[in-house]
Amino acid sequence: MTALVHTEDLTRRFGDTVALDGVTLDIHAGECVGLLGPNGAGKTTLLSLIEGLRLPTSGVVRLFDGDPRTPASRSRLGSTPQATALPEALKVREVLRFVASHYPSPGPVDRVIAEFDLEPLLAKQCGALSGGQQRRVAVALAFVGDPRLVLLDEPTTGLDVDARRSLWDAVRTRHREGTAIVVTSHHLEEIEQLAERVVVIDHGVVQADDTLAAVVAGVSRRRVTLRGVSAEGVLALDPDATVTTDPDDGVVTAVVSDSDALIRALVASGAPFTDLTVRGASLEEAFLTITKGAMV
């Protein structure tokens, strides 16, 4: 069976900047793929090439075995606008109908309204919606055309916990019914909730492409802060650590894969450390460590 999305050595440059550098990737029917990477890693560029918004500098991108620039190739593709982008003067009902009229066989609009709980918003102009409501409408739009593949770029940015969960529930329901989902995010939690397969992108290169469990284990890092030991001292104990020193208060921060080992080594070395704290590193911090070269 052919892949829904197929890219081969896909490269896109903006002037001197290489946004994507030889990405080869297949996305198959029914998959749920998390696209992880720090800001500027190339996630959005990759999506825009799949959506036909941009042309590759070199390499191949195919969507439903066609050219993404051809409208017909996009007839089973759903994507989201940025939340702030909805036409302010139009009502939510009108926007749903307007988007649906682009698709050759859109699903019933009522289904999307129920799934994303849009009933109370239908008669409001988009400009009157709160940020969270706009986000909900924006994500719902991706499902209006009864797509086989949906691309969600940072779908729940700026939402509170409840709103985020109910949105994930709606997306998961569609996924169970066979829609393939590609979701980009900074939030590890979001990826954990939705994805089965995770692709890590940084500097325009695929750094990892594996099951969720394998990638999460690979990127999980601990953040250790302490005083009284120099950055060099910490590096001597754990050469793979990413170490920074705050010039104001002299606090040394180390992002490491095995904090227990580092602390055992610190104690054994008799270093005069104080104010020790250990916590899970954020995804952002974990990425910085990975991209330093110590890849999964």
Next chain:
Amino acid sequence: MSTLTLAAVHTKYNLLETMRVPIAVIGSLVFPTLAFCLFVLPQRMVVDEPDFATAAIASMVVFAFMSASLFSIGLDMAEQRSKPWWPYLRTLPGSPAARLIGLMSATLIISILAMIPLLIVGGIFTSAAVQPGELFAAIGLAILTAVPSALLGTIIGTTAGPKAAIAITQVAMFLLAFGGGLFLPPILFPEWLDLASKFLWVREAREIVIAAALGQSAPLWAVVGILAWTLVLGALAVWLYRRDEGRRYR
């Protein structure tokens, strides 16, 4: 869904969005009539002579279509393109032509409505006398000959950011209106300007619409010229639209 059906959908929603800002609609509707009352009606010599009056009304109609095409389409597109809704629309299936045609027809519909009060004022307060058949021919031709200006609007809209688009559009409109003989009748032009003006589609549109209103046949150079412009500007607009990847910053 065929491109034309989709274009009709785009037209509908474009109009719907415009209607939600009533003052914008009223402004577009009143502007040509107001300009006519201020600039043409006070000139007794024009108003009292049937052919001059007809030509003046026809010129104003051409001017109204041209300025609406340039302003509404160019500025709207530049504005929309700078917002993320525009790239989102491009990810939907459906021909890009539908979007362009939708925007152009919504603008033309407003312009047609704006023409009605102008024709009524012209009919009542000037000595212009036009046969019904000729009137409809002139209206139809005024719509058709607005297409090159609408295409220029889309070209400005796809190449300029919102602020730049305002400046470019104002300069373009002034030059085209003057060069096209809409401010001063070409009879008053020096010979070289008259010749140069004949190469502008706005002048060609003016000659075609006036000839139709007066029941004469349009000069061949005007018809050939405006067809050539339509093809060239149309090809350029489609090409620019296809290679457009959204607003770019440096």
